[in-house]
Amino acid sequence: MGLNKKSAVFGGLLAVLAFSPQLVTAQEPAEPFVHGVAIVGDVKYPAGFERFDYVNPTAPKGGTLRMSSTGTFDSFNPVLNKGEAAPALAYVFDTLLKDSSDEVSTGYGLLAEGVSFPADFSSATFRLRPEARFADGEPVKPEDVIFSFEKLKELNPLYMSYYGHVISAEKTGERDVTFRFDQKNNRELPMILGQFPVIPKHWWEGNGPDGQPRDISRTTLEPVLGSGPYRIAEFKPGASIRYELRDDYWGKDLNVNVGYNNFRNVTYTMFGDRDVEFEAFRSGNTDFWQETRAARWATGFDFPAVKDGRVTKKEYENPYRATGIMQALVPNMRREIFKDQRVREALNYALDFEELNRTVFYNAYHRVASFFSGTELASTGLPEGKELELLTALKDKVPASVFDTPYENPVGGTPQASRDNLRKAVELLKDAGYELRGNAMVNAKTGQPFRFELLLSSPQLEVVAVPYQQQLRKIGIDMAVRTVDDSQYTNRTRTFDYDMTWTVWAQTLNPGNEQRDYWGSTSVDREGSQNYAGIADPAVDALIEKIIFPADRDEQVAATRAMDRVLLAHDYVIPLYYGGTARYAFWDKFEHPAELPTYSTGFPLIWWAKSP
Secondary structure, X not given: XXXXXXXXXXXXXOOOOOOOOOOOOOOOOOOOOEOEEEOXXXXXXXXXXOOOOXXXXXXXXXOXXXXXXXXXXXXXXXXXXXXXXXXXXXXXXXXXXXXXXXOOXXXXXXXXXXXXXXXXXXXXXXXXXXXXXXXXXXXXXXXXXXXXXXXXXXXXXXXXXXXXXXXXXXXXXXXXXXXXXXXXXXXXXXXXXXXXXOOOHHHXXXXXXXOOEOOOOOOOOOOOOOOOOEEEEEEEOOOEEEXXXXXXXXXXXXXXXXXXXXXXXXXXEEEOOHHHHHHHHHOOOOOEEEEOOHHHHHHOOOOHHHHOOOEEEEEEOHHHOOOEEEEEEEEOOOOHHHOXXXXXXHHHHOOOHHHHHHHOOOOOOEXXXXXXXXXXXXXXXXXXXXXXXXXXXXXXXXXXXXXXXOOOOXXXXXXXXXXXXXXXXXXXXXXXXXXXXXXXXXXXXXOOEOEEEEEXXXXXXXXXXXXXXXXXXXXXXXXXXXXOOHHHHHHHHHOOOOOEEEEEEEEOOOOOOHHHHHHXXXXXXXXXXXXXXXXXXXXXXXHXXXXXXXXXXHHHHHHHHHHHHHHHHOOOOEEOEEOOOEEEXXXXXXXXXXOOXXXXXXXXXXXXXXXX
């Protein structure tokens, strides 16, 4: 679940819908509103709870957190899927529900004081808190929620897919908004409807400082109005931004906000180069660093501030305890060259992960062998039980190997193993209609060289791309490596303008509607979707529906494992690696609760500045 992100069983939640399009006065629901929703089991915290267990309720408010980000920004518009949005823009906006960090896929009322839905999950009604306000003092009304939802679906392809089965949003009471669905028993829809940013209709339909009407369909660098805890205090376009904690934030004493939002100021400085960005941290010009390069983590933190304790260097498992990772090179099957499964399998044989892990990554990683790596949803061994039943029902639509051959990546790491794997790659390519002529792999019929481009978003990825390029060259394949800036990369991936790219899918323990966006047939031609591989497979589509509409948790797990197995059997991607920990380094300016939440480090929202 989540925009990256969930489906299973809502526990102990009853619902409501009494609706007539003509009525705008409140109607009492057939079942009571509930204060929170949980997709697995029951909510942990009872109605009227004081605070989340993992926060420090007396955390001081103050200080400045100096962050950094790679790239640039040219927009404060939270709706659009174009341009480069400013980092941490979510600080400005509240949502209907707020996630709990010590539960899986559970949300509690933020802008909404409660949510209600019928037993068949055909709709969901949110009741807004009467005290909820935007930063200009205007109340948050049903009209704002409806406007936000409709503009997100209209202008952002991701939300268009994510909320594709939500057919309407209507005011059904003075503070009530009812969302109606075109299908029943989609159990996660009430939860994920609590996740979008609610923006002020009156502000976006008004005039800007220049006297001209604002246009929500365009990027803007006018500081936007929200109902969240922070406001945009100052900025330099594309270079830096400062968020300031609002003293008049309407929800600062709300139970879900106790112990949150403790920094008075949060600043972001933008850098065009990741190495320069690290130097800024090392010299003390920024306060926090999350390391993504194993080599730097192993060798780059020997500077004095680390040795004398002014900088803390630590790995955290928390963010990954409920996250399945597939990091991969992704051939774009919209290109003819990658349509043959044998070609894609051959490209996997050419990647020597073990050698990379030894020489580049200091043995910090393991190879990914599932689209849900590290979770109970990952397929292993051979299918059995309910998973086998699901696959058997699709027997004529899935590769035969899913029944008798567990998925395994090729294993390299020695000269002999590398040669054997390349020999296997050549055999697969021959079966697919290619042959070596001299030093070039060519199409046996046309003589066309096997040539493609790998599109990257960062130079730091070249540490893997270049050795892979060299391996491919040994079997006559010419792979060009093209690294572009963030803006170009975003635009090209949105329009599927690449031969191969590098991406990461992060999965929660409750996969749901987002699976259609990742590998469903309906997303293959929709610009802005995350179906980067171009997958359109009837068996995958059928299993996605089983994931979204399971009879129970056991069926959802079985359907997810079955889908994982089918995706792997088709060799849609070339799996890369996974570490399982978040690597943080930070200057000795902060404190955090002694016991961090199970599924998050809570940084920076529940951390606070040390007293001077």
